[in-house]
Amino acid sequence: MKTKLTLALEKTLYYYCREAGAFPVEEVTMPDDAGIVDTLSYQEMPDLSIEWRCYELKVTKSDFHSKAKLSFVGHYNYFVLPLNLYQEVADEIPTGIGVLIYRPFDKDMLATATEAPVTPGYLTVARPPRRQELQVPASQLTTRFIASQAREVNKAKQMETGLKQYGTDHLYQELKKRHQHYDIYDPEANFYDQFIEDTQSAAVTALQTEVDALNLELHDLQQRLRED
Known part of the structure; x- marks a missing residue:
């Protein structure tokens, strides 16, 4: 190294x-x-x-x-x-x-x-x-x-x-090798916590996008119903 x-x-x-x-x-x-x-x-x-x-x-x-x-x-x-x-x-x-x-x-x-x-x-x-x-x-x-x-x-x-070239098992093994860098007293400095936070944030963003799309479809449908 x-x-x-x-x-x-x-x-x-x-x-x-x-x-x-x-x-x-x-x-x-x-x-x-x-x-x-x-x-x-x-x-x-x-x-x-x-x-x-x-x-x-x-x-x-x-x-x-x-x-x-x-x-x-x-x-x-x-x-x-x-x-x-x-x-x-x-x-x-x-x-x-x-x-x-x-x-x-x-x-x-x-x-x-x-x-x-x-x-x-x-x-x-x-x-x-x-x-x-x-x-x-x-x-x-x-x-x-x-x-x-x-x-x-x-x-x-x-x-x-x-990371697309690596399988999930391979990535998991690489994460395990880095366990010594985990510091429970400084979560903001840990890759694991950052990964979970980013994953949750991405999930929330994805769900919000879906909700926005559904609301837009609902609005369009309501508009068409009023016109009929």
């Missing part, structure tokens, strides 16, 4: 890449046990060459020291880190690996902004990367990139379909 901070870094990095003219996708599995790239970006350069960039997102020191393989297989490779973590691990970052620092937007600034930003924060370059040769064949990078994009498109289509 991704933390809130990890999601903030991921979203900010996505838009950072798009603004640079690159096409990013998250969680791309590499061939030959080369690990999983947190974010892989593809960009066509003015000379029509293709540039690949790999980004590893880390939010804690234990996360940074994880035994998970670092998939720095692109032309340019980066760590994406919160400022406080970068200050702790700066000396451990290998030569040639770039660093992007994440900073959240100031809450006071957001409160006075005329237009809400699309990201929760912004990125700055703390250390530029050094170009290297690809560590996996370009054709395999392309294949894995396309497969990951297809996965994201499928997820988006499932979101559009919504």
